[in-house]
Amino acid sequence: MAPSAVGSLFAGWPRPWWIAGGYAFELAVGRSWRAHGDIDVLVLRPAAGELHAVLTGWELWAADPPGTLRRWPSDEPLPDHVHDVWCRRPSSAAWELQLMVDEADGAQWRSRRDGRIRAPAASIGGRSADGLPYLRPEIQLFYKAKSTRPKDEADFAAVRPMLDAAALAWLDHALALTIPDHPWRASLTGGEPHTPAG
Template structure:
C-alpha cells in the first residue's frame, strides 16, 4: 500500500475547519516538540478523540476513508458510521486511486480526561494533552507520544526518545516515568528519565 504523507501545512489546513481538538501525533509530534526535523517519516498521524470521530469525515469530506479493523484488515469506513472501541486507525486518501496521505488515530476520553488505550489508569486532562508549535500546528505532548511509542520500541521510537529527552521538563519526565511504570513495570527508558 503506497503512502505519500501529506505535509503538515496541508493537514493543518484540512483540520483547521473542525471544531474539536486534534493533534499531530507520531514522529512528527516529537519533531514539533524538539523544534526541527531529524528523521524520515513513512506517514503522518493525526489524533482525535473517538467521540469526535465524525470530524474526520467533516475535515476530509471528499476523501476516501478506510478503517483498520483489528488485526490489520482495511475496510471502507461508511459516511456516518460510528467506529467502535478497538477500531483505532483510519487511513485516508483523496481518492481511491491516490496514495494514502493521512492516518487518523482515535483515542478514548471520559469527560474532560484523555484515557490511554494501553492502560485505562493512565489519564490526562484533555486541555493538557498537547501544545501548539510556533507555526500554529497542534501536536501531542511529547511525553504522551513517547508513552504511546514505548510498547515494543522500534529503532525510530528510540531515536524519537533520544531526541525528545532534552526538551522534557521535570513534570513531563515524572508523568512519563509514572505512565511507563504503571503500564509496563520495568522499562528501558526509565533509567534515562
C-alpha cells in the same frame, strides 16, 4: 502530507486534534532529525463521527484489529474497537493520513492502550511556533515505548533532553503502570542515559 497541509485540512474544525507520531516530536523540538513515512493525527472518539465531514471527498478506512482494513461508511458509527483510520483521496494510490482515535470521558483524555493513563484533554497538546497543535512528547513516547524500533530510539534520544521534570515524571509513571521494566525508565529518573542495545 506535510504538517502544514494537515493544518489546512483541519482548519476551522472546532474539535480538538493533534499531530502525533514522529512529526509531533519535530513540532515540539523545532527541528527535524529523520525522514517520515507517514503522518498521524490524534482525535478523540466523541468527535469521530464528524471526520467524514472534515475530510469531504476522502476515502476513510477503519483498521479492524488486528489490522484488517475496510471502508468506513459515513453513516456507520466508528466501532469502539477501532482506534486507527487510514485516509486517502480517491486520486491517490497511497495512504496520505492516519487518524488515531483515543478515548475521552468528558473533558478527560484516556489512553486507548490503558484506561489508567489519563489527563485533562486540554493538557495533552502543545502548539508549534506556527500554531500547529501537537501531542505532547511524553505522551507520544509512551505510545512508542510498547515495542521500540530504531526510529523510536532516535526519537527518544532527541526528545529526552528537552523534557522537564513534570514530563519525565508523567512518562515514568505511565511506563511504571504498563511496562515497568522498560529500559527508558532509568534515564527518566536521574539514572544513566539510555543506550539502546545493538
